[in-house]
Amino acid sequence: MKTCLNRQYFSRFLLLCVSALLMASMVTPQTKAASMNHASMEGMDDMDMGDMDMPAKPKPPSGASSAHHAAQTTAHNKSTLLNPSAYPPLTPSAQWPATPPPVPKVHYVQHIHPVMDHNTYFHALLEQFEGRYTPGNSLFRYSGQAWFGTDYNKFWMKSEGVLDGHRRFSDGDHEFFYDRAISTYFDVQAGIRLDVDSGPTRAWGAVGVQGLALYFFDVSATAYFNNTGVAGKLEGSYDFLITNRLILQPQAELNFYSHADPERGVSRGFSDIDAGLRLRYEFKRQIAPYIAVTYAGHYGSTASMPRNTTRMAENGPEDLRFTFGIRSWF
Amino acid sequence: MHIPPALKGRNVSRRQFITGGSALTALYALRPPKQACAFSHTSGIVPQDASNSFDLTIGWANVHILGKPQRVPTMNGGVPGPILRWREGDDLSLNIHNTLDETTSIHWHGIRCPAHMDGVPGLSFAGIEPGARFTYRFPVKQSGTYWYHSHSNMQEAMGLYGAIVIDPKEPDPNSYDRDYVILLSDWSDVAPHTIINKLKFQDDYYNFRQRTAVSFFHDAKKSGVWPTLKDRMQWAGMNMSATDISDVSGIIYTYLMNGCAPAANWTGIFKPGERIRLRFINASAMTFYDIRIPSLQMDIIQADGNNVEPVRVDEFRIGVAETYDCIVQPQGNQAYTIFAQSEDRTGYARGTLAPHSGMSAPVPPMDERPVRTMVDMGMAMHEGHNMGGMDMHNMPMHQPAKTHAPPLNVENQNRAAMPINRLADPGDGLQNNGRKVLTYADLRATHPATDQRPPSREITLHLTGNMERYIWGFDGKKFSEATPIPLRLGERVRFTLINDTMMEHPIHLHGLWSELENGNGLYNPVKHTIIVQPGGKLSYLVSADTPGLWAFHCHLLYHMDLGMFRTVVVS
Numbered sequence A: 001m002k003t004c005l006n007r008q009y010f011s012r013f014l015l016l017c018v019s020a021l022l023m024a025s026m027v028t029p030q031t032k033a034a035s036m037n038h039a040s041m042e043g044m045d046d047m048d049m050g051d052m053d054m055p056a057k058p059k060p061p062s063g064a065s066s067a068h069h070a071a072q073t074t075a076h077n078k079s080t081l082l083n084p085s086a087y088p089p090l091t092p093s094a095q096w097p098a099t100p101p102p103v104p105k106v107h108y109v110q111h112i113h114p115v116m117d118h119n120t121y122f123h124a125l126l127e128q129f130e131g132r133y134t135p136g137n138s139l140f141r142y143s144g145q146a147w148f149g150t151d152y153n154k155f156w157m158k159s160e161g162v163l164d165g166h167r168r169f170s171d172g173d174h175e176f177f178y179d180r181a182i183s184t185y186f187d188v189q190a191g192i193r194l195d196v197d198s199g200p201t202r203a204w205g206a207v208g209v210q211g212l213a214l215y216f217f218d219v220s221a222t223a224y225f226n227n228t229g230v231a232g233k234l235e236g237s238y239d240f241l242i243t244n245r246l247i248l249q250p251q252a253e254l255n256f257y258s259h260a261d262p263e264r265g266v267s268r269g270f271s272d273i274d275a276g277l278r279l280r281y282e283f284k285r286q287i288a289p290y291i292a293v294t295y296a297g298h299y300g301s302t303a304s305m306p307r308n309t310t311r312m313a314e315n316g317p318e319d320l321r322f323t324f325g326i327r328s329w330f
Numbered sequence B: 001m002h003i004p005p006a007l008k009g010r011n012v013s014r015r016q017f018i019t020g021g022s023a024l025t026a027l028y029a030l031r032p033p034k035q036a037c038a039f040s041h042t043s044g045i046v047p048q049d050a051s052n053s054f055d056l057t058i059g060w061a062n063v064h065i066l067g068k069p070q071r072v073p074t075m076n077g078g079v080p081g082p083i084l085r086w087r088e089g090d091d092l093s094l095n096i097h098n099t100l101d102e103t104t105s106i107h108w109h110g111i112r113c114p115a116h117m118d119g120v121p122g123l124s125f126a127g128i129e130p131g132a133r134f135t136y137r138f139p140v141k142q143s144g145t146y147w148y149h150s151h152s153n154m155q156e157a158m159g160l161y162g163a164i165v166i167d168p169k170e171p172d173p174n175s176y177d178r179d180y181v182i183l184l185s186d187w188s189d190v191a192p193h194t195i196i197n198k199l200k201f202q203d204d205y206y207n208f209r210q211r212t213a214v215s216f217f218h219d220a221k222k223s224g225v226w227p228t229l230k231d232r233m234q235w236a237g238m239n240m241s242a243t244d245i246s247d248v249s250g251i252i253y254t255y256l257m258n259g260c261a262p263a264a265n266w267t268g269i270f271k272p273g274e275r276i277r278l279r280f281i282n283a284s285a286m287t288f289y290d291i292r293i294p295s296l297q298m299d300i301i302q303a304d305g306n307n308v309e310p311v312r313v314d315e316f317r318i319g320v321a322e323t324y325d326c327i328v329q330p331q332g333n334q335a336y337t338i339f340a341q342s343e344d345r346t347g348y349a350r351g352t353l354a355p356h357s358g359m360s361a362p363v364p365p366m367d368e369r370p371v372r373t374m375v376d377m378g379m380a381m382h383e384g385h386n387m388g389g390m391d392m393h394n395m396p397m398h399q400p401a402k403t404h405a406p407p408l409n410v411e412n413q414n415r416a417a418m419p420i421n422r423l424a425d426p427g428d429g430l431q432n433n434g435r436k437v438l439t440y441a442d443l444r445a446t447h448p449a450t451d452q453r454p455p456s457r458e459i460t461l462h463l464t465g466n467m468e469r470y471i472w473g474f475d476g477k478k479f480s481e482a483t484p485i486p487l488r489l490g491e492r493v494r495f496t497l498i499n500d501t502m503m504e505h506p507i508h509l510h511g512l513w514s515e516l517e518n519g520n521g522l523y524n525p526v527k528h529t530i531i532v533q534p535g536g537k538l539s540y541l542v543s544a545d546t547p548g549l550w551a552f553h554c555h556l557l558y559h560m561d562l563g564m565f566r567t568v569v570v571s
Helices: A007-026 A028-034 A068-070 A075-081 B015-020 B021-029 B192-200 B213-221 B226-237 B557-561
Strands: A119-135 A139-149 A153-164 A169-181 A185-195 A204-211 A219-224 A229-238 A246-257 A270-281 A287-298 A319-330 B053-063 B070-075 B084-087 B091-098 B106-110 B133-139 B142-147 B161-167 B178-187 B256-258 B266-269 B276-282 B289-294 B299-303 B306-313 B315-318 B323-328 B336-342 B348-354 B457-466 B471-474 B483-486 B492-499 B507-509 B513-516 B529-532 B537-543 B548-554 B567-570
Touching: A028 A075, A119 A287, A119 B192, A139 A169, A153 A185, A169 A204, A169 B315, A185 A219, B142 B276, B142 B323, B161 B178, B161 B276, B178 B266, B178 B336, B192 B557, B213 B226, B256 B336, B315 B323, B492 B507, B492 B529, B513 B529, B529 B537
Parallel strands: B053 B091, B084 B161, B178 B276, B256 B348, B266 B348, B457 B492, B483 B567
Antiparallel strands: A119 A139, A119 A319, A139 A153, A153 A169, A169 A185, A185 A204, A204 A219, A219 A229, A229 A246, A246 A270, A270 A287, A287 A319, B053 B070, B091 B133, B106 B142, B142 B161, B178 B256, B276 B323, B289 B315, B289 B336, B299 B306, B299 B323, B336 B348, B457 B471, B492 B537, B507 B529, B507 B548, B513 B537, B548 B567
């Protein structure tokens, strides 16, 4: 399979895709919205409490003057709708001032809150749960995350790994974060990452952002650090709706390291990529089987090392496979 | 979701939603419906006489509406609960016995009673404990059509609601021979907390009618490739969906009329030539309906319990918690369908007016589902050239004011840059449909306002939310983060609401009237629940004449529960 692909071309294409995802994430909702507002419209979206002049008051429905609405509006409305005195101006007095009264301390009966807008929720998403097929050399890979908490504060876990036919577990990456919502679509995350699998164990501190970039791109970028150096991971995906249930999802994950770690098959610089093009069908929203083409690529100093450590089951440094799996969440 | 032709005019059941496969769906669609009425065939009939003393029991009951019985909280065992007929001027005593194993409460929606009788746990009282009794006592100072519902633990979304009919002290200006309550509600076997949980994970969980690659070709054929692409990019660039009409859809909802599923066909009997009063109440959790009776015109005579000058219409939209009374006078010796399609056109409630039971009339096909436009985003000046009935050129420009618009943040996804007056706009999906549709601009009270003072101050609130995170609020804050809204006892204030979100919100103020400023001055219509259209701005006057803590909230229950709620303190 891989031989029919131009190796360089393919990895560059993936790099391009991911950097496009990241650039999209840089455009924060705030700046985007601001740029959509016409400069002349700034500040026109509100009425001030002390603003008493008539033009800012609600206006008679202008539709009354259009032919269509003349027909829709009854006769008495037509006359009064155009009467500006129908909107009395604010008339404060000594007894009824224009300023709001101080906010009193409210005692809720038995401290009962009338609504439950501060609840905690628990959700988990198993995005990849898949077999990557090659005759005699198939792999199983999973990647998922779970979070528990309120709108603003959550405990967030991510885990992924690959299991081969010899029950050897590789690429085991398990992360635990405190997650804080910071903007309309983005959260910041701080915590730890543990590389635990059949290979040697590594531990990292971790800081990152995760969220929904404009144009509905799901993205995350995380930096890792420990006494040997730093590392980075970029992830992005996009749900392309073919129909309301048939969804094509391009996805990619890129890893960078400041130092090589041959025991774990990690190269300095751009070390590896794991990408997939998954076509799922949401029989139920929460259980969707998929077929996919997945690609795992290893680059740099360790790319051509014999697979004697953790990724022995792969078909060399560039591994393109037919894949099938199930996406699920609750 | 694209509804296959076999399913058109039929509710998509939860089972079909779960299986999803279209072949299987079609098979189910061919099976005879098992849906039935929740309560007896007498539902909808206003009791013969008013009473001032009621003994009511709230308890679990097995209700048969879908295939399987469901255990839900009910009033006197039925969904809806009994119609309570009161008399203006009476001193009421309503003794409620809670046989549930959880706390309950009953709120009298639209009723002007003392604050401690309003029935909101935490604000009015502590609720009614399991096994306990509570007696509501208050004088009835108003007349018209209202309703009651639980204000505890999502019991309202599960079936704890019913109608109130209050006889006026003065002779009724409207004469009629028959009197029916038409109570609409949305019914599901998915628990309310499950629905919230799904929406928290995926806000469009229940929306299977999103724009897709397939629908792109349809759209491009209609309006060209480039405009279609541009429009889609514009929505995607805001992380918003133009197909977001209702958060919860007919995918899990069966829409009921007086507790009857469409197939059960609730029927009201009449003799040709009789004047029939229909008291429409929207007791749904999340659904707006567009109501019409093909080949009959309706004279709207009352809105939210208060009489209005009669307006003859073909169709009207009823927001959650609103009520409208109308008079119809069918002449023919034939059946007429009362057709109430959900705003997102994923289903409908349906019943029949007929000279004999067992008759039915054709059920019309549902209209095209509406699609949001830039007008709904509050950017009317950019794109809003094609608004039904709205003449943009006459739209007065709002004066630049010191801006208090809430910032875009975790809880706020959008700012309506140019909110407009949409009172004369019948609403998304109803513009230019060839029928005479009621608008808020058509409503004119029959009696002048009791309090004729001008307002002394103005309270401006933005309706905000973040669909992606499914958080709702006012001014970018949910209830738990905000301070109450203080009013001086006796003062008259103007509430100005600006809807920054792209959905309609029916805003309900407990205990005090909301006098909608639609240009009729002293004859402004008096309401308890007011729809603010997306990208819209409106105002109403409130006389703070009753002291206490009052709830003020969006009546879409999941918006309310997730933060679009404030406490109003009158002191």
